[in-house]
Amino acid sequence: MKRFLDVLFSLVLLIILSPLFLIISILIKLNSKGTVFFTQMRIGRNNNLFKFYKFRTMRVGTPNVATDELGDAKSYITSVGKVLRKTSLDEIPQLINILKGDMTFVGPRPALYNQYNLKELRTKAGVHALVPGVTGWAQINGRDHNDDFQKTELDRYYLNHKSLKLDLKIVLMTVFKVLRAEGILEGGNKRPQVMEQAVEHKESMSI
Template sequence: MKRFLEILVSLILLIILSPLFLIISILIKLNSKGPVFFTQMRIGENNHLFKFYKFRTMRVGTPNVATDRLEDAKSYMTSVGRLVRKTSLDEIPQLINIFKGDMTFVGPRPALYNQYKLKELRTQAGVHVLVPGVTGWAQINGRDHNDDFQKTELDRYYLENKSVKLDIKILFMTVFKVLRAEGVLEGKNKHIEEVEHNDSIGN
């Protein structure tokens, strides 16, 4: 039943948001050379890899690592990319991942294929059995400010307490956080004194 609802809701949202899809796609193409979508291999349920979709916010040729690993992430961003990233509109294409079954609306954020430490910690905590989400408990409790250990503990909390009520709370809090652009950090230099090894939600 849950899977049926995810397919239905993601399809409805894709249809409703199709004009926004088109506008953002045109702006990206006019602003810089390269594809509209940024795709990347991410770690999914039970550590299986899947192709992850976002709107491209970086210039072609940007190193394929989490943005906090870049010395100056903003220098790689396009002007349109800064806007869609700040408003989290770059996450909309993940509705495709939900429709395909790679992701769900609420769950641990999918780690990059090369975030081996986070993968190891999540596996040890049993978090790897969860389907990754567009948003999650860690995203409304620090997001980029959390290091791998903190993210894993927050994801473990979600695993042990997941419920419809908690999912609804996370979704509402996500909207609030996005509107205030809370927890978003761009680039290694900006927060190197705060956290050395946190992962962002990707390029």
């Protein structure tokens, strides 16, 4: 049922948003050198890798790491990219991933291929068995403010409580969060207390 709804709604949205899709593509090409789409290998269901699509928001040559790991992420983001990231319009191409079956609308956000700590934590928690989503429980409960351990715990909650009702709640809350641009941090803006929690967690893992 969930897969049927994914295919149905992704097709409908791709058709409805096609004019916006075209406009954004033109703006990206006019604003900076490079491709319209940003593609990256991400970790999918059962830790299988897949090609992940987004509108490109950063300059060519940006280090291929999570945004919160860039020392000064803002210096890499294009002027058009700033708007796309703030409004989450850069996520629209993930409708292609949903149509292909790589992703679903609601699930854990797909980790980068080199986020080994997050991959390990999710595997131990059983979260790796879920299809990754465009949005998820962690995205409406902290988003970029969460470290890997916190993300995994929130994803574990979703794993244990997933239902159509919870999915609808997450989608509605996501719209609300996007409109308010909540939970977005760029590079060096990550909260000190979150960084401290991440360090404490790493230290506890090594004891």
